[in-house]
Amino acid sequence: MRARIVAEGIGKRYTISHRGNRYRTLREDLMSAVWAPLRRLASRGSRPTNTRARDEFWAVRDLSFEIADGEVFGIIGRNGAGKSTLLKILSRIIQPSEGRAWVRGRVGTLLEVGAGFHPELTGRDNVYLSGAILGMSRREITSRFDEMVAFSGVERFLDTPVKRYSSGMYLRLAFSVAAHLEADILVVDEVLAVGDAEFQQKCLGRMEEVAGAGRTVLFVSHNLAAVHTLCTRAGVLDAGRFVHYGDVEECIRSYLHWGDESASAIVTFPPSNVLGLHMTSAALLADSRPATRVFMGAALSMEITFVCDPPVQLPYIGYTLHGKGGETLLNVNNRYQASTPYPSPVRSGLLRLELGAVPLVGGRYSISLYLGDVATDTHVAEHALVFEVIERDLWGTGQVPPSEESHMWWPTTFHLLPAREP
Amino acid sequence: MAGQAADVTIGAPSVPREGSTFEIGRDRGLPTLGIRELWTARGLFGFLFWRDIKVRYAQTVLGIAWVVLQPLTTTLVFALVFGRLAHLPSDGAAYPAFAFIGLIVWTFFSSAVAGAGSSLVEETALLKKVYFPRLFIPLAPVAVALFDAAIALFILAPALVVIAPPPRLVPVFAVPLFLLIAVAACVGVGAALAALNLRYRDFRYVIPFLLQGWMFVSPIAYPTSMVPAAYRALYALNPLVGAVEGCRWALLGTPAPTVGMLGASAISAAAMFAVGTLYFRWSERTLVDVA
Numbered sequence: 001m002r003a004r005i006v007a008e009g010i011g012k013r014y015t016i017s018h019r020g021n022r023y024r025t026l027r028e029d030l031m032s033a034v035w036a037p038l039r040r041l042a043s044r045g046s047r048p049t050n051t052r053a054r055d056e057f058w059a060v061r062d063l064s065f066e067i068a069d070g071e072v073f074g075i076i077g078r079n080g081a082g083k084s085t086l087l088k089i090l091s092r093i094i095q096p097s098e099g100r101a102w103v104r105g106r107v108g109t110l111l112e113v114g115a116g117f118h119p120e121l122t123g124r125d126n127v128y129l130s131g132a133i134l135g136m137s138r139r140e141i142t143s144r145f146d147e148m149v150a151f152s153g154v155e156r157f158l159d160t161p162v163k164r165y166s167s168g169m170y171l172r173l174a175f176s177v178a179a180h181l182e183a184d185i186l187v188v189d190e191v192l193a194v195g196d197a198e199f200q201q202k203c204l205g206r207m208e209e210v211a212g213a214g215r216t217v218l219f220v221s222h223n224l225a226a227v228h229t230l231c232t233r234a235g236v237l238d239a240g241r242f243v244h245y246g247d248v249e250e251c252i253r254s255y256l257h258w259g260d261e262s263a264s265a266i267v268t269f270p271p272s273n274v275l276g277l278h279m280t281s282a283a284l285l286a287d288s289r290p291a292t293r294v295f296m297g298a299a300l301s302m303e304i305t306f307v308c309d310p311p312v313q314l315p316y317i318g319y320t321l322h323g324k325g326g327e328t329l330l331n332v333n334n335r336y337q338a339s340t341p342y343p344s345p346v347r348s349g350l351l352r353l354e355l356g357a358v359p360l361v362g363g364r365y366s367i368s369l370y371l372g373d374v375a376t377d378t379h380v381a382e383h384a385l386v387f388e389v390i391e392r393d394l395w396g397t398g399q400v401p402p403s404e405e406s407h408m409w410w411p412t413t414f415h416l417l418p419a420r421e422p
Numbered sequence: 423m424a425g426q427a428a429d430v431t432i433g434a435p436s437v438p439r440e441g442s443t444f445e446i447g448r449d450r451g452l453p454t455l456g457i458r459e460l461w462t463a464r465g466l467f468g469f470l471f472w473r474d475i476k477v478r479y480a481q482t483v484l485g486i487a488w489v490v491l492q493p494l495t496t497t498l499v500f501a502l503v504f505g506r507l508a509h510l511p512s513d514g515a516a517y518p519a520f521a522f523i524g525l526i527v528w529t530f531f532s533s534a535v536a537g538a539g540s541s542l543v544e545e546t547a548l549l550k551k552v553y554f555p556r557l558f559i560p561l562a563p564v565a566v567a568l569f570d571a572a573i574a575l576f577i578l579a580p581a582l583v584v585i586a587p588p589p590r591l592v593p594v595f596a597v598p599l600f601l602l603i604a605v606a607a608c609v610g611v612g613a614a615l616a617a618l619n620l621r622y623r624d625f626r627y628v629i630p631f632l633l634q635g636w637m638f639v640s641p642i643a644y645p646t647s648m649v650p651a652a653y654r655a656l657y658a659l660n661p662l663v664g665a666v667e668g669c670r671w672a673l674l675g676t677p678a679p680t681v682g683m684l685g686a687s688a689i690s691a692a693a694m695f696a697v698g699t700l701y702f703r704w705s706e707r708t709l710v711d712v713a
Contacts, residue, residue: 029622094711095449100446103446111551121473121477132469161480
């Protein structure tokens with residue numbers, strides 16, 4: 001397998017301005033050009049100028065990797081992990097501060113749909129313009145024009161200025177141009193996250209086609225399901241470095257579980273001198289492992305350790321589950337739902353709460369915990385456990401339940417039956 | 423991960439150095455124009471040029487007529503103010519014709535420099551999303567301004583011959599040569615200003631001011647012959663002196679600019695071109711970081 005991209009120690013450094021992120025003015029640069037040599041002269045010998053290190057920030061660093069011909073490489077990582085910086089370096093938009101890379105063939109960059117679209121121009125003109133900006137020749141665009149237009153479904157409005165398009169039409173046309181880009185290497189950043197579900201599905205299909213045709217693709221996405229289906233290899237970026245690299249499944253698993261060593265997955269509570277029951281730790285588990293990110297549909301459970309003075313035989317534990325806006329979705333307690341008490345009073349113990357597959361849609365959730373005796377809650381920990389549900393195509397339809405307006409999906413059996421006789 | 427990195431280092435030379443392989447890294451040393459890359463992507467330049475033309479006349483009633491109307495009205499004002507009221511000399515040609523040629527060149531130069539100067543700032547969003555030879559961005563407004571000047575000349579030059587018949591047969595075909603001086607100068611100045619403007623937004627205010635001053639030191643409303651002979655060589659370091667006086671000679675039959683003056687203008691234009699475009703290319707390395 002011949003290499004398409006080889007990177008050696010790629011790094012990108014940014015200098016952080018102390019005066020905020022505003023534009024430099026000529027006066028400041030002129031002044032610093034005048035004063036810098038004098039200042040250096042004045043400080044000579046007194047102390048090494050070590051102040052620079054603090055002002056620097058490496059968006060990516062020490063990235064070395066190789067991507068072979070025909071590979072579909074996924075890059076996973078949180079916001080600010082350096083994914084976009086890496087893509088921009090590989091598509092020559094920015095130059096790295098250190099390191100080198102070799103890229104064989106034409107690179108098509110899709111960091112944004114509609115790059116180069118001009119609102120005053122018609123759909124037809126914009127197809128040509130955007131195609132040219134993305135690197136296609138006039139002949140290539142002409143030969144694929146019908147295909148692009150058919151894909152977008154805006155044939156009727158081709159001679160209308162795109163400023164009169166609905167945002168959906170605009171995105172369709174823009175993506176169509178991008179999707180038919182003739183390039184040896186495609187660099188794709190989240191462009192699939194546009195349009196309605198049907199169109200997204202179409203885009204994913206198109207990506208699969210491109211990948212299947214032996215084109216090399218670099219693919220950044222938060223949509224782990226898409227990464228899972230499309231990519232042949234992946235890398236997990238954190239703070240500008242690959243923390244995991246290689247097998248897609250392993251990368252996704254490492255991304256979902258990483259940070260679990262940190263206090264967020266297992267919460268510990270400081271000891272208290274208040275009498276009664278007191279939690280010492282709490283953990284959220286997904287498929288029996290501590291996690292702060294869980295796949296949609298994963299079986300959730302909680303483990304809570306507690307101490308109590310005086311000893312009790314039946315601790316009462318409750319929890320509330322809160323949605324993105326803090327709304328209470330569930331309120332569960334073994335005061336309402338019976339549980340078997342300890343055989344004899346205990347001074348400490350472990351409570352395991354099995355929730356099963358809670359049908360949550362994608363998003364952030366939190367759990368508040370309440371521990372007490374039959375009369376009162378002696379220890380309340382509000383929003384103690386915070387976790388994120390990662391969307392997944394559970395039913396293989398290529399779609400996930402919308403996460404904006406709702407918190408839950410519900411596994412429902414659908415029966416499509418003939419009409420009832422009157 | 424350490425093991426991965428080691429493998430890759432060994433693999434690095436395995437990327438064949440074909441014509442299509444390019445190396446990504448931090449460019450150091452002196453910049454080059456990158457002519458080969460510009461040539462390969464020339465189709466895109468055509469599209470950018472065509473876009474600017476189309477966009478400019480989108481939703482206008484008069485459309486391309488503005489190309490002619492603009493210099494025509496300015497010529498009228500000049501003829502009134504500087505010709506009739508101030509009685510400025512015009513080297514033997516009719517003053518309106520004299521001013522018209524100067525204004526065509528000036529309008530080209532100033533709109534090209536202003537357009538190029540603000541071009542990068544206007545395309546910031548695009549710069550951050552896709553790579554293509556960036557020099558095209560300031561070059562497109564220059565091409566558009568040149569297109570306008572050509573149209574205005576073609577439409578109005580015949581009228582000139584009727585209104586102000588030249589005293590002798592004129593070397594019309596030398597006009598592009600003189601215009602080339604102005605083109606070289608405004609490409610250099612425009613590219614440099616484009617890069618500076620992106621880095622220091624101060625230039626948004628500097629550019630109009632600079633152009634205003636530039637017009638006063640160019641022979642637009644008045645002839646070079648009004649400048650004291652001793653200062654003419656220095657004066658001709660303004661490339662527009664050679665360009666404007668050359669065009670007047672070639673179209674109106676006014677006295678030819680001296681070889682020394684033409685040489686000074688041409689050399690100074692070449693210097694502006696080289697310094698401006700190379701500064702742009704040097705600046706390009708960190709352009710998106712500061713955009």
